[in-house]
Amino acid sequence: MSLFQNDADFKMDVLREVGNIGAGNAATAMSRLLNKPVDMAVPTVSLLPFEEISERVGGSEAIVVAIFLRVDGDAPGNMFFIISKDSARRILQGLLSFEAGEEDEYTEMELSALCEIGNILAGSYLSSLGDLTGLYMSPSVPSIAVDMAGAILSYGLLQFGTMGDDALLIDTTFLEGNQEAEGHFFLIPDPESFEKLFRSLGVPVE
Structure with a gap:
């Protein structure tokens, strides 16, 4: 977290702007895809150590749905979109109009739909980051898994190699009437x- 010892508030403001623009782009893209309004709350953005990710999604043994992909280009990295089983079911039923299914089981079509939601979000956040920085960043084809959070993150380490120490967290909330689904x-x-990233944004890193 040494990059955030100086001008931390300013740097977080920059990252929040990435989250806000990305969420707006994602809502627009999903509205076009689904041909219906898609509302998303203003996201909360924070920075946390990699090892704390599991705790933020319910603990290392919590069963979650995760979409993950590799980012290639000028500022490479890894991306995960992680949602609880309850939120996954709310998204499928409220946003995508799927009929209620087994809470712990997903059809191939349901997994494909959730993967596409994660893909749209990833593309929107990366696009907003690329527009602000002028850096080229390209997402790989996403993968989806339903497993314990700790196992998914461990698999990501094996799949993508050593991760960075810090993670940018964007808490995303989908709104459907009085229903909410968090990711x-x-x-x-x-x-x-x-x-x-910060140098490209003109933010001092010293």
């Missing part, structure tokens, strides 16, 4: 990528 979006830049 946790994590961007984990590779070591040195945060510095590249």
Whole structure:
């Protein structure tokens, strides 16, 4: 977290702007895809150590739905969109109009739909970050898994190699009438990528 010892408030304001623009772009993209209004609350943005990710999604043994992908380009890293089983079911029923199914089981179509939601979010947040920084960042084809949070993160480490120490967390809330479905979006830049991002934004890193 050494990059955040100086001008921490300013740097977090920059990252919050990335979250706000990305959420707006994601809502617009999903509205077009689904041909219906999609509302998203203003996201909360924070920074946390990689090892605390599991605790933010209910603990390492919590069963979650996770969409994960690799970011290639000028500031490489890894991305995870993690949602609880309850939130996954709310998204499927409220946002995507799927009929109620088994809470612990998902059809191939349901998993595909959730994966596409994660893909849209990833693309929207990366696009907003790329527009603000001028850096090229390209997402890989996303994968989806239903497993314990700790196992998913461990698999990500094996799949993508060493992760950076810090994770940018964007808490995303979908609104459907009086129903809410929460998701946790994590961007984990590779070591040195945060510095590249801030330098491209004109933010001092010393």
